[in-house]
Amino acid sequence: MAKIIPFKAVRPTADKVALVTTLAYDEYNAAELASWLDFNPFSFLHIINPAYVNQQKIDIEQRFKMVSTKYNDFKRDDILIKDPSLSMYLYTIKTKKAVFTGIMAGTSIDDYKKNVIKKHENTLDYRVKTLKDYFKISGFSTEPVLMMYPEDASLSEWIQQQQQSAPLYHFSTTNKEEHKVWKIDQSEDLDFLIQKFDSFEHLYIADGHHRSASSALLYDETPQKESLSYFMSFLICENDIKINEYNRVVHDLNQHTSEEFLLLLEEDFIIRKIEQQLWKPSQKYQFGMYLEGNYYSLQLKEVPESQDILSHLDAQILYEKILHRILDIQDLRTDSRIDYIPGNKSIVEMFNKIDNGDYKIGFTLFPASIDEIKYLADHNLTMPPKSTYIEPKFRNGLIIYEF
CATH class of the missing domain: 3.30.1760.10 (Conserved hypothetical protein from pyrococcus furiosus pfu- 392566-001, domain 2)
Known part of the structure; x- marks a missing residue:
């Protein structure tokens, strides 16, 4: 039985979401990275790569501290806001070749340790430790673990119903993708999702083995902190991933x-x-x-x-x-x-x-x-x-x- 929870997400304001969000850092070559940083002051790249000119001159801990500082600057300037209510998020990504829809929620470290959440890849110790340090110093994660759940007719029907309502976000990106996000904060919907995932015997990590392992390592260091008992995942039907x-x-x-x-x-x-x-x-x-x-x-x-x-x-x-x-x-x-x-x-x-x-x-x-x-x-x-x-x-x- 898999446990999921809602959480109070930090996210961009609706008017800036297309400007803030970015591809993963390693998807950009040096010229593209410099261009985005030079011409878009709202880009999240300013947070995850705050010292792009001098990054070879600073140690990794200092760089992580700069990430934290820049992240808090974005929050102070109301580029990023924190949701007041516990929520999950329904998220659809439409690419040139496929449409992906899943649920953003917190998944349990305890489930990860007990193998309720299944893994199929080894991790590198140094990468797990480095990412753990990044989480600890920066205080946030913005890349969910991609998690698969079994096909379920009632969950598919619920998703289709939710998609009939107006989304929280609806925007397109320069790589010709369309993104829609719905905020799920009504108690009946949250209860439905929690109970539904509680009925699944296992979840399977599709992508993000290092992120989940790093989250578990961070929890081991400070188990008394409740927010570390979970990590953010994108939960998608196993038949819908590519x-x-x-x-x-x-x-x-x-x-x-x-x-x-x-x-x-x-x-x-x-x-x-x-x-x-x-x-x-x-x-x-x-x-x-x-x-x-x-x-x-x-x-x-x-x-x-x-x-x-x-x-x-x-x-x-x-x-x-x-x-x-x-x-x-x-x-x-x-x-x-x-x-x-x-x-x-x-x-x-x-x-x-x-x-x-x-x-x-x-x-x-x-x-x-x-x-x-x-x-x-x-x-x-x-x-x-x-x-x-x-x-x-x-x-x-x-x-x-x-x-």
């Missing part, structure tokens, strides 16, 4: 010539040259490979006999058969020879990086499924790093949870 692959690019062939590399590949794969440049794998056990201006399809010759679903994951097969065995990449999380490109990006981006000499070879994958993610989480197994790029992604500065 799972993309993460494609891989590698700097070298581990001292193999291209001919040697292709011969080694033939031990495990049927190799076929592809003339269609925008081709992508259309089924499991199939991979794309770009090498020296040629694009190939790789079809696994023998499907793993093991019943362990981890051995059937395409990301795991690619690692075992190619990245580790042939290219000698040991740790996908730390090896500097490999990088990752989200599957929502055009495959041409990968081609360009290789043609420009930044990388030697690239691989495209078929996305994992919801069933695979849930199976791994249910059996306390973890996916290889960067196995999934999951949508939706959220606007920073739209709904803020204070610790």
Whole structure:
């Protein structure tokens, strides 16, 4: 049984919401970041990156303190306001390809610790600790953990009814997305949602394993503080999320010539040259490979006999058969020879990086499924790093949870 709660969110005033909210910080290149900071004084980027000119000259703790100071400046200037009532928020994101609707609420640290909230990814200790320190010093979180719940007809009907009313926010962004937010603060609606989620045996983290782990670590340090008993999540039906692959690019062939590399590949794969440049794998056990201006399809010759679903994951097969065995990449999380490109990006981006000499070879994958993610989480197994790029992604500065 999953426990969720309403909270008093901090959020932009309605007239400034489109100016305040931003993409995640790492979605901007240096030129874009500088442009937004120079020409938009209301951008939340001023909070999360307050020393963008001198950030290399200050230590991380000082930077986090500057984040806190700038955040409080935005509140003092009434750019950000705090809701007076405990609320949840219904949120719809309409992109060029999909529509995502879910509920913003507080989810329980206790559920996280007791595995009511299921995980499928490992975390890096240093990232968890750094993010914990960020939460502790800044005092807020604006990126919810993306959480999946099972399909439920009555909850879907409730959502459709709520969407008939006037939203709190309705705005568009420069990346051609449309956003709507409804404030849910009526006791009967909150009671319905609390009871509904209490009927779900488990929730599954789709994205945000480091954020949830950092919240749990912060709670362990100060368990007496009630607000730390929960962390903000975006709760969405498991059938409505979009799972993309993460494609891989590698700097070298581990001292193999291209001919040697292709011969080694033939031990495990049927190799076929592809003339269609925008081709992508259309089924499991199939991979794309770009090498020296040629694009190939790789079809696994023998499907793993093991019943362990981890051995059937395409990301795991690619690692075992190619990245580790042939290219000698040991740790996908730390090896500097490999990088990752989200599957929502055009495959041409990968081609360009290789043609420009930044990388030697690239691989495209078929996305994992919801069933695979849930199976791994249910059996306390973890996916290889960067196995999934999951949508939706959220606007920073739209709904803020204070610790």
